[in-house]
Amino acid sequence: MRINLSKRKIKDIFVTKIEEISGQNLLACYQCGKCSAGCPAIYEMDILPNQIIRFAQLGLKDELLQSKSIWICASCLTCNARCPKGINIAEVIEAIRQILLRKREDHLKINKLSDAEKENVPPIAIISSMRKFTS
Ligand code: SF4
Numbered sequence: 842m843r844i845n846l847s848k849r850k851i852k853d854i855f856v857t858k859i860e861e862i863s864g865q866n867l868l869a870c871y872q873c874g875k876c877s878a879g880c881p882a883i884y885e886m887d888i889l890p891n892q893i894i895r896f897a898q899l900g901l902k903d904e905l906l907q908s909k910s911i912w913i914c915a916s917c918l919t920c921n922a923r924c925p926k927g928i929n930i931a932e933v934i935e936a937i938r939q940i941l942l943r944k945r946e947d948h949l950k951i952n953k954l955s956d957a958e959k960e961n962v963p964p965i966a967i968i969s970s971m972r973k974f975t976s
Pocket residue numbers: 869870871872873874875876877890891894923924925926927928930
């Protein structure tokens with residue numbers, strides 16, 4: 842993945858918005874990787890939880906908003922419990938989702954699923970999706 846960094850990006854309003862919505866201090870992260878090491882959903886992610894924090898620190902908006910990982914995260918809070926710096930990573934991921942959802946952009950369109958697909962989707966996935974959409 843090719844990444845362009847600039848001072849302007851790092852001070853971008855996107856970074857401030859993530860910190861405001863999540864209530865977390867992104868710069869507290871020192872990239873120990875404990876969050877990613879305990880994440881049960883990591884095998885489906887394109888950006889690991891510690892990388893999500895790093896990308897957020899650097900204001901890599903497009904990479905984060907297009908990431909599969911923000912929708913894969915199951916909000917299980919394991920990463921929050923493991924972080925030695927007390928960062929709530931799940932809230933950071935939720936904040937990124939919120940930025941998209943407030944623009945009415947969702948990953949899963951439940952009303953577009955066929956009846957057969959609905960039968961195969963675990964109920965918790967539908968409930969979780971609705972919660973993400975309405976929270
Ligand atoms: S566990 Fe905490 S400090 Fe370590 S990489 Fe994850 S967010 Fe950063």
